[in-house]
Amino acid sequence: MKKRYKASHCASGESLQRENSAEKAKAYQRCTLLSELPFPVIGSLNAVHMFAANHGATLKSTTTSDAKIVWRDFHDSLSLIVITGNDQANDCHLNRLLENVWSAMVMLFGQDELMNIKNLERFKRDIKVCFQLLDHLLEQSVLSTFSDVTQAVDILLTPDNGALQNFLDAFVEAAGSTYGCLTVGGRVAVATHKWWSLSATELVLLGVLIPLLTPCTSRDIPIYLPQGSPTVPHRLLTFQVMRGVEVCVICGPTPSVADLHNEVVRFWRPAVEVLKAAYQVIPRYVPSTLTLDQNILGFLLVNNETSRCLNSVCVHGKDGKEEIVSLPKRREILRSFYKRVVGTYMSSPIEGTETGPAEFSHTATDTYTVCEGHKCYALSSPPHQLFVLYTSAIPTFAMRSITNKTLHAFTKDKSFCI
Template sequence: MAAHLICLTSGGGVPIFTRNKGNLKPLPFPVIGSLNGVHMFANSHDVKLLSTTTEDAKVVWKVFHDSITLIIVTGDDSADDIHLNNLLSQVCDAMVLLYGLEDLANIKNIERFKREIKICSQLIDKILDQADLLTVGDLTNAVDIIAAPENSVLQNYLDAFTEAADSPYGCLMVHGKIAIATKRWWTLTSKEMVLLSLLMSSLSPCSSRDIPVFLPNLSPSVPHRLLTFQLIKDVDVCVLCGPSPTLAQLEEEVGRFWRSGYDLLRSLLQLHPRNYPLSITLDSNIMGFILVNRESHRCLCSTHPHPVASSKDTIDSKRRLEILRSFYKHVMGTFFPMSDDPDKGQEEICHQAQESYISTDSHKCYTILSEPHQIFVLYTANIPTFAMRSVTQKTLSLLVKDKHIQI
């Protein structure tokens, strides 16, 4: 997604930072001033300016904590504004996560704030850089999971390790997706779990780290410590702690608790990027899917549903994910209500759509809303349109009922 992101003070319109993604030239300062000026002019006349579209672009404004205004300018994909509003909310939450709500809501020294808020740049770029994401949690407001038969055994390792760390909050991540987590970790809000997963994906590989984080809902003003340890490449265990133990103390415990589980970890890693058990066999026309549980705020996504490549695989994995994300944005907010939409009530959607599909020359997509689950499936163009409904229903049933997929 090519986009300009602009952050300004909501009172005086002083630019804080700009971020550009894609092959775009930075916006000139007069354009930034005009974008902010029209928003402030509307406010002064008791008009709430939310968004506007041009021939080839869309602009969305949003004010946070009466302190900062975020503006995003991007191509118009005809999707509901909720998706760009969701992105702006994630950017603000990313600033709270790494900087804290108190200092964000009460900017006293603008120049100092400009310098200090740069700590969030890497995470904000990750949120904007949707084309390079291997996950969909940023879009669905549900944290990505990886479902494996090994998870039930590895849960014992995690519980023992978090107990040694004197913390009820811990999880095991594989390529930014949660394999297992403690009961208290699952009580975090969806945006906190998604942000922490995005944070892990945005960081360079490291054997261990100790990062102060403010949880946007649970603790926006008092920081926790996020301790992470790389068990094997692309597999990290994460723990949220208070002042103790120290990173060095917990580093000494990693080998003692996890050494005997390394074979299980390697087996778990091999399931990526399929992300669900090999024991489940799906229709050969399926090229990928997104499965979301709106109650547990978990989602399972796969663009490699078959162990062996098929002659039907005419679309590569990256393009499959792009199509699934585009289909999700096309459907959600337009036909199906979004569960975390503060600006649009469900009553505004007057019809009760339960299913939708699209058909193109290169692929087909089908979605079913079956509370609390939503499933979005990408098919080859060869599948008969009339067959998609029954295949999608069967796929949903297979995934939801499997004992290894806790979604």
């Protein structure tokens, strides 16, 4: 684990603060993951929020010249506070981060335990089970995926999704469950109907959690479903089918991991060649048969109805343009562009953006930015939203046409399920 958090100390510039409040009848805990903030500052953040609450007001956010602070209460049990640089994005994205932090703690710790903290020191020790997942959610600058901002699980498209779906359905049925998915390179390739019926938050957190776990042949992990079952735990069973490929099942007390080991071999041995072909789409994450414009450096495609997100910043493989715009920089640009557009110009299922910007009398369908080293274009065509990063060489007038053609290329083949 990279960091260790204390009640008055944190890392990464974003925070989650904890302390008892004698002024409330209920245990009002505040947790903080702040970057070397002195205790008086932490106390002030607590105090100003409590002062507002005691006078019938809700303090949601504030900004300084270079920073933003957002407060969020959960079940009158925990208050989460996030502090970050002011990127001019809508507050909905920081609220979504705090919602994910809370849900992550529910998933690995249980809602009852979070709402009934009787011993603060013990809670500080026990909550460490969540730190790895919380680290990942907070360290947005190093993330290679987009699910934490889009609230849609990262997927990849394989050459034969249909065959993989049949193998998965048969295995999950043999496991006595209806909830299962197959991940390739840390992204969901196929999943059962019941798995897709989980809430967007549950899909995202499971999609983030599984690749974070220590690599091993099998796992048996107790989890809670933040929306579906926040107080009764289930079991998350994972099995490594081959390098970079895992099959995951959510079930009850049975079957045991040992019981399913032989089933893994029996059901997935015939699928080896199909799985190898699926792994070959990394790091493009789409089949080579799907041709995209040479001016595209990266894209982010979100289906707001199915909570699925397809993205890539290595569209043409090693195309020699990495020196101009590196792959990490491409991800950073796309993340920033998405956060600036959604909630400011376009709506989404993310809380606070459902109806679009209040100051607009119309619904925006397109927007773009032109910078010195790149250009970005966003297209809204419900249920899809497509965000594309282009080279600076592309004519600005051509971006709209190419973006529409790109969306059509992804959605015309119904087997892609995006």
